Amino acid sequence: MDNFEPKIVAFCCNWCSYAGADLAGTSRMQCPSAIRIIRVMCSGRVSPFLVLKALSVGADGVLILGCHPGDCHYIEGNYKTLRRIPLLKKMLKQLGIEEERVRLEWVSASEGARFTEVTNSFTQSIKNLGSSTLGHLKQSSKEVKHG
């Protein structure tokens, strides 16, 4: 477990959080190597399908970073995300995937420090949760012992 290096997909919106990530980088702030950034134009583009796809191919955690409410480049996009993620998390919990594995945060273009803080804290919480593929689709032994 100590050697567990999580794989985390971070969907970052072009206008705010991706720029914030850039700022963190140019400011030489330490960002965990567990994070794989995928740039989208708006956090509203992150459909439930994308999050489930990331999880199904082995992501241990999915981070969605968007503009603060009211600041969305496309006005309403991040509100759509705001409605979607709580319902998705409720559903994931029923599917045995801890709600903590998906997180929605707002990070603006000037918040390089916040980007670093969010990615570090999320990576740590995923490390604590462990790999998400524990037990998934594991083949059972042929004989089921009597109860």
Place this chain on the structure above:
Amino acid sequence: MAKLKIALYWAASCGGCEIATLAIHEKILKLAEVADIVFWPVGLDFKYADVERMEDNSVDACLFNGAIRNEENEYMAKLLRAKSKIMIAYGSCAYEGCIPGLSNFYNRQLTFDRVYIETPSTENPKKIFPQTKVKVPEGELDIPEFYDTVKTLAQTVDVDYFVPGCPPEERTTWLALEALISGKLPPKGTVISHSVKALCEECPRTREEKKVKKFYRPYEIIPDPEKCLLEQGLLCYGIATRGGCGALCPQANMPCTGCYGPVEGVIDQGAHFLGALSSIIDSNDPEEIQRIIDDIPDPAGTFYRYSLPDSLLRRARIK
């Protein structure tokens, strides 16, 4: 002209797809004129050994219904695939897993514990489970292995066509049979239905604006008979379900439950419905949004009611 040879089989099925095939009523006589049914356990006495004796590719088409739950289902799927030129996943179980697919919320151990020990009317003090092999005084008996995870037909063998529905309605069944009889088959992989769009296109209810402040369970309201059920707060799945059935459930004042599978091009029907429902929630306030979501009692079971095995995650993860 030689008659077509057609086989029909049921895996983890309820038999509804057999009744759905009979639901073409008098058209079955047209089918009988042009086709011989070489295997159909519900109605004919041919056995597995008869199928094993058939030449490969000697059956023109196999209508396979039911999900792949156990070793026998898998064996028959592979056997019939080898013996048939065309393999059709007929009905939601073969196409997406359907209701038996809900078992993917659990696993074999949890299922067996409940079925053979915990159920109130079961008396099994020695806690005996069915075994794949058991010795009796005369010899040895075997039954198929029960898998942890329900699979769809296409996850087991190569499938040529899909006929959606639980079960497919008469018009959908006839669309598929007519294609077989006439030889005018669509491209391989086609989901055979009258529609590629969402059920809303067929539904006679009037649609205005979708803005929902509260979701209701079907017994909580008496819906207006003319208006869209989703707009009235019922969890109507029509928005994310392929049409072709004629919108029968909404016309019975009940929300669509999604049995015709996803709209053309959609991979994960549950994710699609989740996104659609989220987009009509009429609020930007996190607390209010949470209250609205709290009114949906069983998101995973409702969104993946028929499609859990075919979803991206395929099953719940059990530690």
Place this chain on the structure above:
Amino acid sequence: MKRITIDPITRLEGHGKITIFLNDDGSVANVYFQVPELRGFEKFSEGRPAEDMPQITQRICGVCPEAHHMAATKALDELFHVEPTSTAKKLRELLYSAFFVTDHTTHFYILAAPDFVMGPDAPPAERNILGVIAKVGLELGGAVINTRKQNHWIIQTVGGRPIHPCFGLPGGVSRVWQGIA
């Protein structure tokens, strides 16, 4: 010991296998009946909303879905402590009557009649509804089809769909009588 396996058993709903062990003199030593199927409704219904039970449990059987649908609907009546209205009771009974006429027709003519009309010693290829129609006459086929078609119409008109209806709710049904167009 000689062994005869009948796999699968046919002309019924469900999966079954029969293994017959014979002594050397040909007499039957023992017969075993096995059911090689389980789907697990007892478990996967857990966690589903109560009002989903009529539609989920009816997928136990697609030949008799109305029976499961009604049992689950009546359980909902008890769960919610409600008495169905008189109209709802009549509509439920109408659906149920149409169901058992269809079901008995299906069972008698398609599933069972071949044993009585063709006989158990008839060749397997003839021991089915087509053999029965060939022997008794085409009108029988027409009568079976028409009876089932008309009763399917009642089930759809009352219950919403001809197979796997959707109308059961605690305390009633979802739709009033539609009338005959």
